[in-house]
Amino acid sequence: xxxxxxxxxxxxxxxxxxxxxxxxxxxxxxxxxxxxxxxxxxxxxxxxxxxxxxxxxxxxxxxxxxxxxxxxxxxxxxxxxxxxxxxxxxxxxxxxxxxxxxxxxxxxxxxxxxxxxxxxxxxxxxxxxxxxxxxxxxxxxxxxxxxxxxxxxxxxxxxxxxxxxxxxxxxxxxxxxxxxxxxxxxxxxxxxxxxxxxxxxxxxxxxxxxxxx
Amino acid sequence: xxxxxxxxxxxxxxxxxxxxxxxxxxxxxxxxxxxxxxxxxxxxxxxxxxxxxxxxxxxxxxxxxxxxxxxxxxxxxxxxxxxxxxxxxxxxxxxxxxxxxxxxxxxxxxxxxxxxxxxxxxxxxxxxxxxxxxxxxxxxxxxxxxxxxxxxxxxxxxxxxxxxxxxxxxxxxxxxxxxxxxxxxxxxxxxxxxxxxxxxxxxxxxxxxxxxxxxxxxxxxxxxxxxxxxxxxxxxxxxxxxxxxxxxxxxxxxxxxxxxxxxxxxxxxxxxxxxxxxxxxxx
Numbered sequence: 001x002x003x004x005x006x007x008x009x010x011x012x013x014x015x016x017x018x019x020x021x022x023x024x025x026x027x028x029x030x031x032x033x034x035x036x037x038x039x040x041x042x043x044x045x046x047x048x049x050x051x052x053x054x055x056x057x058x059x060x061x062x063x064x065x066x067x068x069x070x071x072x073x074x075x076x077x078x079x080x081x082x083x084x085x086x087x088x089x090x091x092x093x094x095x096x097x098x099x100x101x102x103x104x105x106x107x108x109x110x111x112x113x114x115x116x117x118x119x120x121x122x123x124x125x126x127x128x129x130x131x132x133x134x135x136x137x138x139x140x141x142x143x144x145x146x147x148x149x150x151x152x153x154x155x156x157x158x159x160x161x162x163x164x165x166x167x168x169x170x171x172x173x174x175x176x177x178x179x180x181x182x183x184x185x186x187x188x189x190x191x192x193x194x195x196x197x198x199x200x201x202x203x204x205x206x207x208x209x210x211x212x213x
Numbered sequence: 214x215x216x217x218x219x220x221x222x223x224x225x226x227x228x229x230x231x232x233x234x235x236x237x238x239x240x241x242x243x244x245x246x247x248x249x250x251x252x253x254x255x256x257x258x259x260x261x262x263x264x265x266x267x268x269x270x271x272x273x274x275x276x277x278x279x280x281x282x283x284x285x286x287x288x289x290x291x292x293x294x295x296x297x298x299x300x301x302x303x304x305x306x307x308x309x310x311x312x313x314x315x316x317x318x319x320x321x322x323x324x325x326x327x328x329x330x331x332x333x334x335x336x337x338x339x340x341x342x343x344x345x346x347x348x349x350x351x352x353x354x355x356x357x358x359x360x361x362x363x364x365x366x367x368x369x370x371x372x373x374x375x376x377x378x379x380x381x382x383x384x385x386x387x388x389x390x391x392x393x394x395x396x397x398x399x400x401x402x403x404x405x406x407x408x409x410x411x412x413x414x415x416x417x418x419x420x421x422x423x424x425x426x427x428x429x430x431x432x433x434x435x436x437x438x439x440x441x442x443x444x445x446x447x448x449x450x451x452x453x454x455x456x457x458x459x460x461x462x463x464x465x466x467x468x469x470x471x472x473x474x475x476x477x478x479x480x481x482x483x484x485x486x487x488x489x490x491x492x493x494x495x496x
Contacts, residue, residue: 021312028309032302038283045279055453058305062452066310066406079248082280086244089276091377143231146224155261159268165225166232167271173278177267179253200221213225 008075015074018065032061035078039085046089056092060085149199153192156180160188164213189213237270247277308452310406310460378473378489379410395490400464407459411475411487414454419478420486422449422457426471457487466493 011034017027039060043053063084071080150158156178163174171189175182193213242250242263249255250263267274376396398405450458457475475487 018312024312025306025309029302029306032305033298036298036301038286042279042283054301058301058308059452059456061305062308062310062458066458078284079252079280082283083244083248086247086276086280090241090244095379139227142224143228146221146228150228155265159264162268163274165229166269167274168229169274169278176281177274177277178264179251196221196225200224 012074157188377408409457421476421478423474
């Protein structure tokens with residue numbers, strides 16, 4: 001954490017005061033002011049509305065003040081706080097998922113088909129957009145082949161490709177997640193591209209494969 | 214740019230598009246595991262598992278990136294209380310749980326009898342004229358009761374725990390709600406905080422909480438409801454219109470099964486706002 005030592009010291013003092021029960025309320029208040037924007041921002045970045053962010057931030061801090069007696073390392077407070085925020089977020093997702101499971105969902109396509117089935121004079125609702133079976137088979141085969149090539153890459157290289165390709169992450173983000181340097185990420189992606197190009201050399205020429213990753 | 218569907222770039226895009234439509238893994242490492250991974254505190258094998266998960270789980274990758282950026286935030290951005298912040302603080306202030314019990318204090322109260330019992334030689338040096346028999350008798354008279362008390366106090370105390378109890382949504386109103394396994398409260402825990410999530414909100418915040426055990430009930434009145442004195446009523450705090458917090462002290466309840474029923478204080482005979490089961494066990 002890049003907090004200055006004085007800021008870290010202040011947080012430690014506040015946590016220890018709360019744990020000791022001295023200046024309890026004012027210390028809680030100061031800690032809340034120090035971190036509330038970041039916590040609210042954490043929820044806002046996940047698409048929650050302003051009111052939802054306020055509620056989730058409040059829940060996070062109530063949990064923090066409920067459990068602060070269990071925090072053994074005061075300098076680790078910030079990490080612990082954001083772990084709690086992440087748990088509150090996951091609980092909220094679970095709660096919403098549970099609500100969604102209980103709801104009844106029906107797709108528009110199903111509704112169209114059901115209505116059409118009830119009327120003998122109904123015209124076909126939608127024309128088929130299914131691809132040509134042969135083209136689809138070839139496409140599937142091509143993707144399977146590519147997937148197999150990806151799976152054969154060395155683990156770290158493969159993970160870099162997945163993070164770049166599937167999650168559209170920046171080099172520095174991949175480096176931060178994998179605990180490696182940006183140069184290593186670039187080298188892995190470059191190597192992976194070369195290997196995949198070789199595998200695809202009989203399909204396309206090299207020039208067309210430039211910039212794949 | 215190569216947009217040919219059969220080309221490498223096009224195929225990779227198709228693959229990426231398919232992967233994004235697929236649901237991610239069902240199980241995720243906890244935020245605690247993610248931060249431990251980030252801090253390099255995991256074993257090499259566990260770190261490898263997390264790395265592998267991050268590569269395929271958009272949700273966890275994004276979560277860890279956010280946690281990293283939050284922890285790397287410069288301190289200057291942290292301090293900025295304003296009027297809006299003060300208003301939101303007031304909302305939290307009324308729900309503060311109060312100062313926690315401190316582990317150190319418990320240790321001190323537990324430690325004192327041990328120290329007295331462990332220093333039998335000190336009184337002997339302070340009273341050199343006492344006979345050996347008298348010293349021994351005094352030692353037995355003092356040390357044995359202290360040893361018994363200390364043994365009782367030092368029985369394995371578990372750290373404070375928090376349990377979140379929820380009433381399953383979507384089953385309210387059905388004749389037979391599906392049975393939920395009761396949450397487990399350890400009698401030895403220093404304290405256990407039960408977070409009660411109600412099936413539906415009570416906007417007036419008038420709750421009546423009943424604790425039922427072996428057919429008997431004690432009620433903890435909140436916001437106007439009278440508290441019963443038959444059994445020690447648990448302390449209940451209102452977090453919001455759907456959430457209550459109840460703190461059980463160590464050994465407050467004897468082992469057994471319990472039921473917590475949250476009612477509308479105005480209409481106690483109506484359907485409960487929440488019905489929670491838990492059991493108290495000795496570890």
